[in-house]
Structures are given as structure tokens and as C-alpha cells.
Amino acid sequence: xxxxxxxxxxxxxxxxxxxxxxxxxxxxxxxxxxxxxxxxxxxxxxxxxxxxxxxxxxxxxxxxxxxxxxxxxxxxxxxxxxxxxxxxxxxxxxxxxxxxxxxxxxxxxxxxxxxxxxxxxxxxxxxxxxxxxxxxxxxxxxxxxxxxxxxxxxxxxxxxxxxxxxxxxxxxxxxxxxxxxxxxxxxxxxxxxxxxxxxxxxxxxxxxxxxxxxxxxxxxxxxxxxxxxxxxxxxxxxxxxxxxxxxxxxxxxxxxxxxxxxxxxxxxxxxxxxxxxxxxxxxxxxxxxx
Amino acid sequence: xxxxxxxxxxxxxxxxxxxxxxxxxxxxxxxxxxxxxxxxxxxxxxxxxxxxxxxxxxxxxxxxxxxxxxxxxxxxxxxxxxxxxxxxxxxxxxxxxxxxxxxxxxxxxxxxxxxxxxxxxxxxxxxxxxxxxxxxxxxxxxxxxxxxxxxxxxxxxxxxxxxxxxxxxxxxxxxxxxxxxxxxxxxxxxxxxxxxxxxxxxxxxxxxxxxxxxxxxxxxxxxxxxxxxxxxxxxxxxxxxxxxxxxxxxxxxxxxxxxxxxxxxxxxxxxxxxxxxxxxxxxxxxxxxxxxxxxxxxxxxxx
Numbered sequence: 001x002x003x004x005x006x007x008x009x010x011x012x013x014x015x016x017x018x019x020x021x022x023x024x025x026x027x028x029x030x031x032x033x034x035x036x037x038x039x040x041x042x043x044x045x046x047x048x049x050x051x052x053x054x055x056x057x058x059x060x061x062x063x064x065x066x067x068x069x070x071x072x073x074x075x076x077x078x079x080x081x082x083x084x085x086x087x088x089x090x091x092x093x094x095x096x097x098x099x100x101x102x103x104x105x106x107x108x109x110x111x112x113x114x115x116x117x118x119x120x121x122x123x124x125x126x127x128x129x130x131x132x133x134x135x136x137x138x139x140x141x142x143x144x145x146x147x148x149x150x151x152x153x154x155x156x157x158x159x160x161x162x163x164x165x166x167x168x169x170x171x172x173x174x175x176x177x178x179x180x181x182x183x184x185x186x187x188x189x190x191x192x193x194x195x196x197x198x199x200x201x202x203x204x205x206x207x208x209x210x211x212x213x214x215x216x217x218x219x220x221x222x223x224x225x226x227x228x229x230x231x232x233x234x235x236x237x238x239x240x241x242x243x244x245x246x247x248x249x250x251x252x253x254x255x256x257x258x259x260x261x262x263x264x265x266x267x268x269x270x271x272x273x274x275x276x277x278x279x280x281x282x283x284x285x286x287x288x289x290x
Numbered sequence: 291x292x293x294x295x296x297x298x299x300x301x302x303x304x305x306x307x308x309x310x311x312x313x314x315x316x317x318x319x320x321x322x323x324x325x326x327x328x329x330x331x332x333x334x335x336x337x338x339x340x341x342x343x344x345x346x347x348x349x350x351x352x353x354x355x356x357x358x359x360x361x362x363x364x365x366x367x368x369x370x371x372x373x374x375x376x377x378x379x380x381x382x383x384x385x386x387x388x389x390x391x392x393x394x395x396x397x398x399x400x401x402x403x404x405x406x407x408x409x410x411x412x413x414x415x416x417x418x419x420x421x422x423x424x425x426x427x428x429x430x431x432x433x434x435x436x437x438x439x440x441x442x443x444x445x446x447x448x449x450x451x452x453x454x455x456x457x458x459x460x461x462x463x464x465x466x467x468x469x470x471x472x473x474x475x476x477x478x479x480x481x482x483x484x485x486x487x488x489x490x491x492x493x494x495x496x497x498x499x500x501x502x503x504x505x506x507x508x509x510x511x512x513x514x515x516x517x518x519x520x521x522x523x524x525x526x527x528x529x530x531x532x533x534x535x536x537x538x539x540x541x542x543x544x545x546x547x548x549x550x551x552x553x554x555x556x557x558x559x560x561x562x563x564x565x566x567x568x569x570x571x572x573x574x575x576x577x578x579x580x581x582x583x584x585x586x587x588x589x590x591x592x593x
Contacts, residue, residue, distance in 0.1 A: 008467065009406075009464075009467060009468055010405065011472065012394075012440035014394065016364055016392065016393035016394060016439060017394075017395065018393060025387060026391070029376075029387055033378045036378055108377075112377055113376070116374055116375050116377055118375060118376050120340075120370050120374060121370070121374055121375075124338060124366075124368035124370070125364075125388065125392050126393060127391055
């Protein structure tokens with residue numbers, strides 16, 4: 001039976017615990033807040049559209065006999081091989097949807113805390129800067145993972161289920177690792193990208209615009225350099241092209257641009273490292289100007 | 291003993307913010323006073339572990355300032371001066387969230403959040419988005435988040451700013467109750483001297499990065515000086531100069547009331563003698579009750 005207590009302040013009789021994943025409440029709250037944003041649920045659901053189409057593609061490719069009357073020549077166009085998975089994970093629409101979702105649900109991750117001076121509330125708690133950043137990064141990782149890693153692995157499972165044998169798996173045993181590692185690479189890149197831009201302004205609207213602007217301006221820059229120099233290396237200026245180049249390397253496919261893949265990989269990794277340095281400098285419990 | 295600091299130095303580049311601050315805070319409520327830029331906020335931030343001192347050492351609730359900041363923050367509640375919140379959350383989720391970040395289990399944090407919100411007077415509006423709160427409600431919410439994990443020590447930075455007189459009174463009563471009957475030490479940083487006088491029994495006055503006064507308010511008010519209020523007819527200037535030469539401080543208020551702060555061993559008859567020499571009429575002479583404001587003005591040296 002609950003004790004009836006006097007009105008007023010009462011001590012809490014529990015015990016504070018040292019949590020192993022201190023960042024988890026931050027991630028969980030960030031995800032919850034993202035879903036509260038207008039249109040986010042609709043956009044999030046829409047971003048699974050390519051995954052559904054690819055799943056149907058796998059089904060059709062395995063049941064070509066049944067669909068012969070309506071899908072003539074499908075055996076040439078729908079070939080489920082590593083390239084099929086690469087094309088899912090590096091398609092323009094998927095990148096666009098990730099950018100769109102992050103502009104809507106991820107832009108305020110750090111900028112809102114700056115604007116409403118909430119950073120000091122976090123750091124007045126027993127959490128470190130790393131916990132805070134991991135918590136915020138977890139939100140981006142969650143959404144990017146749901147759009148890349150989860151559908152990638154599910155498509156592989158669907159392929160195995162519909163083919164009814166492990167032949168495909170034995171033919172490409174490294175494919176599962178390619179899906180996992182490329183998805184992880186995308187998660188790391190997009191996390192750095194979104195958190196960097198979110199830490200640059202106190203206004204989430206500016207950050208949303210910045211997310212789009214940087215992504216598309218990098219493409220435009222590639223186009224301009226390509227017109228001037230006619231060199232494949234101009235792709236190094238584009239986020240999308242670099243991601244596609246790295247994807248081709250991860251899935252052992254033909255490179256879309258005629259230069260070594262590791263250059264694109266290096267560009268993206270350097271971007272991530274620089275982002276980390278900038279974010280670490282920007283996120284402080286207090287403003288200290290020395 | 292809640293806080294013990296020894297010879298703390300801290301600089302922002304070439305600007306010395308704290309210069310050899312040594313301080314001991316006991317249980318109960320302590321006021322932290324000082325003019326703008328005196329180093330109050332820096333001192334609070336050092337005690338919370340936001341800033342690491344350049345020199346010196348200290349312990350908060352027995353934990354080392356430099357190496358055990360995590361434990362300090364677990365046991366300390368901090369109510370910042372700024373209006374800070376997380377947009378898109380209702381008050382109960384916000385408070386529970388911060389409780390959880392302090393190390394409370396999720397369910398317990400939620401239960402406790404309801405309790406403290408009722409305690410600070412936000413019980414009825416606890417499901418409203420914090421974005422829609424008035425400035426006064428946000429102030430109460432900040433107090434709730436500072437109390438949610440049941441801290442042993444509370445750092446309150448300007449807790450009554452943005453509050454109307456009734457709200458201010460209520461918050462001061464809450465703080466007073468917490469400090470006096472609930473075994474929670476409170477360090478109250480405020481510009482409103484009346485707030486400190488109402489809640490605290492100790493005061494620390496900090497000026498230009500150094501401790502200017504520290505002790506029980508009653509003792510400080512008694513020992514340091516005496517205050518006489520006079521109404522005088524005649525030219526004040528030479529009277530003022532003579533008294534200042536004798537070690538007193540003379541102030542004139544807008545309604546021409548002359549306040550004379552004298553050293554404790556000063557013979558008050560000397561004031562009459564100086565007035566007579568300057569051919570002034572003393573029309574009123576009262577030994578006044580010194581206030582914290584007077585003490586503050588004296589040690590900080592501002593009018």
C-alpha cells in the first residue's frame with residue numbers, strides 16, 4: 001500500500017546508478033523528437049519505397065516464368081548480384097531521402113541545444129562530451145541504418161528465401177560484409193555531415209538549408225570543374241559521386257569514375273575527421289573565450 | 291562541509307577571473323554575491339567541473355574538483371541563470387529526461403519528475419510543452435530539473451529572475467525549505483540582495499576575483515562597521531571630506547539622507563563635532579540597522 005505523504009519536498013529513496021550506455025537516453029529522446037516533427041513520419045515511410053521496389057525486383061527475378069507475359073527481357077534487366085545491392089545502397093533517391101530526413105529531423109540535434117542553451121543542462125549531469133556526441137550521433141545512425149543496413153540485409157535474406165537455396169550466398173560470401181561495412185560507412189559519413197552542420201548554427205532552419213545546400217552545391221561544383229577541366233577527378237568535389245565511387249569498391253564493381261577509389265574514401269574520411277574536430281570544439285558546457 | 295576550495299586561480303587568457311580564492315561552505319544556504327564580472331559564475335563553473343582551475347585545489351561534497359567531476363555532478367543540482375530548455379518536450383518528460391541523465395532509472399525518474407513539478411508549482415501544467423511556458427514557469431522548471439535527482443548540494447544562479455513578486459516569494463520559500471529542513475546545502479548566486487538575506491544565513495562576497503567577505507550575515511553586519519543616518523542643513527562637502535579623512539564613508543541618498551559608515555571603534559560624537567566645526571545643523575541622527583546592501587556596498591566599494 002502506498003504511503004500517504006505530506007505535501008512538500010521529499011527525498012528520493014532510490015540509488016543513482018552508473019549506466020553503461022549513458023548516451024542512450026539522448027539517442028532515444030532525439031529519435032522521439034524527430035518523429036514529432038511535421039511530415040517526418042510520412043517522409044520516413046516514403047523513404048522505404050526503393051527497398052520495397054527492390055524486394056519486388058528480387059521476387060520477380062526468382063519467378064520469371066510466372067511474369068514472362070508482362071516482363072519480357074526481365075532476365076537481362078533484373079539480375080540479382082552484388083551490383084544489385086550496390087545500386088540500392090548508392091542510388092540518388094536513397095541519398096536524397098536521407099538528406100531530406102536529416103534536414104527535417106536531424107538539423108536541430110545540436111543547433112537547438114545551442115539556441116535554447118540546453119548544452120549546460122546536459123553537462124551539469126554526469127555525462128561527458130563524448131556521451132553527448134554519441135547520443136546525438138545515435139539518432140542519425142538509427143535513421144541511416146534503418147534505410148541502408150536493415151533493408152540491405154533484408155534484401156539478402158529475401159533473395160535467399162525466394163531462391164530456396166544458399167547458392168547465392170556461397171557464390172558471394174563476402175556480400176554480407178560489403179552490405180554491413182558500406183552501410184556503416186554511410187552511417188559514419190552522414191552522422192559527421194549532419195552533426196557538423198548542426199553545430200555551425202543556432203538556427204535549425206539555417207542548418208536544414210545548409211544540409212541541402214552543401215549536398216547539392218558539391219554536385220554543382222563537380223559539374224563546373226568537369227566542364228572546365230574535363231577530368232574524372234572533378235568527382236572528388238561531389239559528396240554523391242564520392243559515395244558512389246566508394247560503394248563500387250566495397251561491392252567489387254566497376255568504378256563509375258576513372259580514378260582510384262581510395263581517393264574518394266580518403267576525401268570522405270578526412271571530412272569526417274575534420275567534422276569531429278570542429279564539433280568537439282563547438283560543443284562546450286560553457287563559453288570560454290581565452 | 292559541502293565545499294572546500296584552496297587558492298583557486300583561473301584566467302580567461304590575460305584576464306584574471308579568480309585570484310587565489312579560498313573558501314569553505316558549510317551545510318545550509320549560502321549566498322554568493324558580487325558585482326558583474328567579479329568571478330561568481332566562473333567560481334560556480336569551477337565547482338561544477340565545467341572549468342578546470344589553473345592553480346589550486348578543492349573538494350565538493352568530498353570529491354576532487356579536478357579528477358572526480360563526474361561524481362560531483364551526480365550529487366549536485368544546477369539551476370543555470372540562462373533560460374534553457376529542450377524544445378518539443380513537455381515539462382514532465384523534460385524533467386524525467388534530465389533525471390535519467392543524472393543516473394536515475396527511467397521509471398523512477400518519471401515518477402520523481404511528477405513529484406518535483408508539483409513541488410515547484412507546475413503540477414497542473416506539467417503536460418504542456420516547455421516552449422509555451424512563460425518566463426516565470428521556465429524558472430520554476432529549471433528548479434525542478436535541479437531537484438529531480440535529489441541532490442545533496444544545489445547551485446542556484448539567479449533563481450528569482452523573471453519572476454513576479456508573488457512567484458519570487460514562493461520560490462524563495464521553496465529554496466528556504468529545501469535548505470533548512472531537507473538537509474540540502476544551497477549556494478545561491480544572486481544580484482538581488484534581499485533574496486540572499488531572506489534565504490541564506492551565510493554569505494560570500496566576491497570582488498575582482500577575490501573573496502571580499504565571507505561568513506554569517508549577522509556577524510558580518512555587526513562586526514565590520516556602524517551606520518548612522520543623518521539629515522543635515524548646510525554644505526556637505528567639507529563635512530564629508532573630514533569624516534572620510536577620519537576613516538568613515540559618507541553617502542548621500544536622493545532624498546538628501548546622509549549615510550555615514552563608521553569603523554567599529556569610532557566615537558559617534560565625532561560626527562557632531564565635525565558638523566559643528568563646519569557650521570552644519572544636524573536635524574536628524576539615527577543609528578541605522580545595517581543591511582546586506584550596506585555590507586555589499588562597503589566591501590565592494592560601490593555606491
